[in-house]
Amino acid sequence: MSEFSEWFHNILEEAEIIDTRYPIKGMHVWQPQGFKIRKYALSLLKEILDEDHEEVLFPMLIPEDELAKEAIHVKGFEEEVYWVTHGGLTPLNKKLALRPTSETAMYPMFALWVRSHTDLPMKFYQVVNTFRYETKHTRPLIRVREITTFKEAHTIHADSEGASQQVERAIEIYSSFFDQLGIPYVVTKRPEWDKFPGADYTMAFDTLLPDGKTLQIGTVHNLGQTFARTFDITYETAEGEHEYVYQTCYGLSDRVIASIIGIHGDSSGLNLPPAVAPYQIVIVPVLFKKTAQEVLDFCNQLKDKIKKAGLRVHLDDRDIRAGKKYYGWEMRGVPLRLEIGPRDIENKKMVVVRRDTLEKEIIDYNEETLINDLNNILGNITQNLKTKAWENFQDNIRPAETLEEAKNIITDEQGIVSFLWCGDESCGKEIEEYVNVDILGVKEEATEGKCIKCGKDARNVALLAKTY
Ligand code: PR8
Structure with a gap:
C-alpha cells in the first residue's frame, strides 16, 4: 500500500467518514461526518444544476431488453452489470439489471416525453446510487461497486449545436463546482478508445492525488443521435417533420469527496473547505475553576450569535484536556478554531487558529464586526486551499x-x-x-x-x- 493509500484509509476511519467493514467488496457505509460532507458538497452542485435542470428520479432496475438495445453501450457495460434474476423464489421472465448508469432507464421514457421542437431543450438530473461490478482493485470513494452519490445529468436538444453547446455549459458547471471546493483539474478530450460507450466524444476532468496518480473526477459526453436512434426519440419540427434528437449526459461520483480529502488533507488529518465542513468553526473554552461559568456563558452566547448568522459552529465544552480537543478538531478538518479564556474576554480578544495554516492569531473581539471578521477568515481559507492545490497541480x-x-x-x-x-x-x-x-x-x-x-x-x- 502506498503512503498516501495508507493515510487515506486511516483518515476515513479516524475522522469517521466511511466505514469500510461492510461485508460486500466495494460497498461501504457513510458515517455521520462523511454524510455531512457529502450533503454539503451535493447542495453546492444542486444549486448550480437547479438553475436550468429539473430533478427527476428513475427506478433502479432496468429490464434486460432495454439495457441490451444500444449495442455499443451494452458492450461497454456488460461485464459490470449486477443482475436481479429472482422475485423471491420465482425466476423472473425478464432479468433486471441494477443500473450501472441510467441512459437505458431514462431514454425509453424520453421517447414518450419528447413531442415537439417547442419542448426542447430538456435538461434533467438525478442523484442516485449506481452499481458497477468493477474488476479493478476497489478503493473507498475512489473505485466502488456501489456509487452512492451518482449525480447524472441528461439533456435533449433539437440540433447538434445545441448538444455541443451543452457540453461546454456542463464543463463550466463542473469547473465552477470544483472551483468552490478548491479541487484543481484539467479537462481533456478522451481518446477514441477511452470514450463513454455510445458517445460521439467524451470530455473528462482529471485531478491529481498526492501519490502522483490522476483521478477522473467527472465526465461530459456528447451522445449525438446514437441513443435517439436506438430508443426512437424524435420530435416534430416547425415544418411538421420528425427528427431524431441530439443528447448529452454528464456525471460525477463520490470521487469528489475523495479529492477533497486527498488533496487538501495533510499529516494532521482532514483540511476541509468551509463550504463542506460539517462544523466551520469550533469554540474551545479555556476553563479554570474560578472563571469557568463566566467563560462558558460567554462562549454559549458567542456560539448562538455565530449560529444565527448561518455559520456551522460547535462549542466543545467536554471535560477533557484542551490539547486533546485541538488534536481531534484538527484531524476532522474544522477550518477555524476559536480559543477563549477569561483574560481574552477581559481584553476583548480571541485566539483564532486556522486549520489550513495551523497558525495562531490573536484578533480583537468586536461585537459589531465579529461575523464579518469570521466570514473573511473563512473566505481566506477557501482561497488559500485553492491556491495551494492549484500550485501543486501545475508544478506536477x-x-x-x-x-x-x-x-x-x-x-x-x-x-x-x-x-x-x-x-x-x-x-x-x-x-x-x-x-x-x-x-x-x-x-x-x-x-x-x-x-x-x-x-x-x-x-x-x-x-x-x-x-x-
Ligand atoms: C456516465 N452516464 O456514466 P461515466 N467508483 C467511483 N466513481 C466512479 C466509478 C466507480 N466505480 N465509475 C465511474 N465513476 C454517464 C454520465 C450518466 C452520467 C465516476 O459516465 O461512466 C467517474 O468520475 O464516465 C466518472 O467520470 C463519473 O463517475 C461518471 O461516469
Missing part, C-alpha cells in the same frame, strides 16, 4: 519532448506529462505501451511541432499519466 504537469523523457518523468516524478501527438490511434497505443501509462486525452490543438512518437506534424497537445 511537465512537458516531455521524447518518449524516453516522458517515461523518466512518470517513473521518477509521476504526475502529468504533456506531449505533442499526431492524434493517430495506432501511434497513441504505442505511446501508452512504451510509457506504460494511459493517455488522458487531448488538452488543446497543437500549433506547431512534431509527434513525440512518429515525428509527423503534431495535431494535439496531449497528456499522459498514471491513473487510478
Whole structure:
C-alpha cells in the first residue's frame, strides 16, 4: 500500500467518514461526518444544476431488453452489470439489471416525453446510487461497486449545436463546482478508445492525488443521435417533420469527496473547505475553576450569535484536556478554531487558529464586526486551499519532448506529462505501451511541432499519466 493509500484509509476511519467493514467488496457505509460532507458538497452542485435542470428520479432496475438495445453501450457495460434474476423464489421472465448508469432507464421514457421542437431543450438530473461490478482493485470513494452519490445529468436538444453547446455549459458547471471546493483539474478530450460507450466524444476532468496518480473526477459526453436512434426519440419540427434528437449526459461520483480529502488533507488529518465542513468553526473554552461559568456563558452566547448568522459552529465544552480537543478538531478538518479564556474576554480578544495554516492569531473581539471578521477568515481559507492545490497541480504537469523523457518523468516524478501527438490511434497505443501509462486525452490543438512518437506534424497537445 502506498503512503498516501495508507493515510487515506486511516483518515476515513479516524475522522469517521466511511466505514469500510461492510461485508460486500466495494460497498461501504457513510458515517455521520462523511454524510455531512457529502450533503454539503451535493447542495453546492444542486444549486448550480437547479438553475436550468429539473430533478427527476428513475427506478433502479432496468429490464434486460432495454439495457441490451444500444449495442455499443451494452458492450461497454456488460461485464459490470449486477443482475436481479429472482422475485423471491420465482425466476423472473425478464432479468433486471441494477443500473450501472441510467441512459437505458431514462431514454425509453424520453421517447414518450419528447413531442415537439417547442419542448426542447430538456435538461434533467438525478442523484442516485449506481452499481458497477468493477474488476479493478476497489478503493473507498475512489473505485466502488456501489456509487452512492451518482449525480447524472441528461439533456435533449433539437440540433447538434445545441448538444455541443451543452457540453461546454456542463464543463463550466463542473469547473465552477470544483472551483468552490478548491479541487484543481484539467479537462481533456478522451481518446477514441477511452470514450463513454455510445458517445460521439467524451470530455473528462482529471485531478491529481498526492501519490502522483490522476483521478477522473467527472465526465461530459456528447451522445449525438446514437441513443435517439436506438430508443426512437424524435420530435416534430416547425415544418411538421420528425427528427431524431441530439443528447448529452454528464456525471460525477463520490470521487469528489475523495479529492477533497486527498488533496487538501495533510499529516494532521482532514483540511476541509468551509463550504463542506460539517462544523466551520469550533469554540474551545479555556476553563479554570474560578472563571469557568463566566467563560462558558460567554462562549454559549458567542456560539448562538455565530449560529444565527448561518455559520456551522460547535462549542466543545467536554471535560477533557484542551490539547486533546485541538488534536481531534484538527484531524476532522474544522477550518477555524476559536480559543477563549477569561483574560481574552477581559481584553476583548480571541485566539483564532486556522486549520489550513495551523497558525495562531490573536484578533480583537468586536461585537459589531465579529461575523464579518469570521466570514473573511473563512473566505481566506477557501482561497488559500485553492491556491495551494492549484500550485501543486501545475508544478506536477511537465512537458516531455521524447518518449524516453516522458517515461523518466512518470517513473521518477509521476504526475502529468504533456506531449505533442499526431492524434493517430495506432501511434497513441504505442505511446501508452512504451510509457506504460494511459493517455488522458487531448488538452488543446497543437500549433506547431512534431509527434513525440512518429515525428509527423503534431495535431494535439496531449497528456499522459498514471491513473487510478
Ligand atoms: C456516465 N452516464 O456514466 P461515466 N467508483 C467511483 N466513481 C466512479 C466509478 C466507480 N466505480 N465509475 C465511474 N465513476 C454517464 C454520465 C450518466 C452520467 C465516476 O459516465 O461512466 C467517474 O468520475 O464516465 C466518472 O467520470 C463519473 O463517475 C461518471 O461516469
